Amino acid sequence: MALLEAHALTAGYGPIVALRDLDLTVEPGEIVALLGANGAGKTTTLMALAGMNRQATGRVTFKGEEVLGHAPEALVSRGLCLVPEGRRIFGRLSVAENLLMGAAGGGRKGPEVAADRDRLLARFPVLERRYEALASELSGGEQQQLAIARGLMARPTLLLLDEPSLGLAPKLIAAMFELIAELRRDDGMTILVVEQNVHQALDVCDRGYVLRSGRCEMQGTPAELRRRGLERAYLGIPDEMPPSSDGREVAKA
Numbered sequence: 179m180a181l182l183e184a185h186a187l188t189a190g191y192g193p194i195v196a197l198r199d200l201d202l203t204v205e206p207g208e209i210v211a212l213l214g215a216n217g218a219g220k221t222t223t224l225m226a227l228a229g230m231n232r233q234a235t236g237r238v239t240f241k242g243e244e245v246l247g248h249a250p251e252a253l254v255s256r257g258l259c260l261v262p263e264g265r266r267i268f269g270r271l272s273v274a275e276n277l278l279m280g281a282a283g284g285g286r287k288g289p290e291v292a293a294d295r296d297r298l299l300a301r302f303p304v305l306e307r308r309y310e311a312l313a314s315e316l317s318g319g320e321q322q323q324l325a326i327a328r329g330l331m332a333r334p335t336l337l338l339l340d341e342p343s344l345g346l347a348p349k350l351i352a353a354m355f356e357l358i359a360e361l362r363r364d365d366g367m368t369i370l371v372v373e374q375n376v377h378q379a380l381d382v383c384d385r386g387y388v389l390r391s392g393r394c395e396m397q398g399t400p401a402e403l404r405r406r407g408l409e410r411a412y413l414g415i416p417d418e419m420p421p422s423s424d425g426r427e428v429a430k431a
Contacts, residue, residue: 280331
């Protein structure tokens, strides 16, 4: 049984429909990538799955139970946790306090929380060094690590990552994708990740969905997507170039 299934998932904002009739599955232990250009509907998909888009319609099951329309905190307690785009950490709180906020979403207290915190500080040494610092004082890469660690404090079964490499230097981007692979390899984490860094996303994922203008353009394994011309769909390049005014094909740039 799939861990997460979405059927005919449609969502938007007011009169704007940003996602139409998406069918998506995530199997236990998979890394699945949602790919596409800006405005393709990727973040809207994660927001709908995480219970943060009230206009979402269709059907979403998590662990075999219907969850569409459930409150975000109820989904976190079930094991579905979103690490949002832009980190969304609490800048006026310390690293320690941000981590405790993540644990609160999992409904645990005391020794269990301390054990999870110690485990994550060992995984993210920079957070241990900056443990008492305000989150706003961290660098961009450190803040992204804090955002992910805060999400992991909820002990998710399925981690939704929205643009985890956004705004990071190339060296830090490589480290971020290594972390994603490590979470699956060492912890058995199931991950649904939204990324514009298409090539590195395909290097770590098992399957991918390519969205374009709110619809699924194609899906498959990384090899299948590359073979079927992912770059054309991703960049919005038409299969055939229009003819010029004198009837000749327009030269490709």
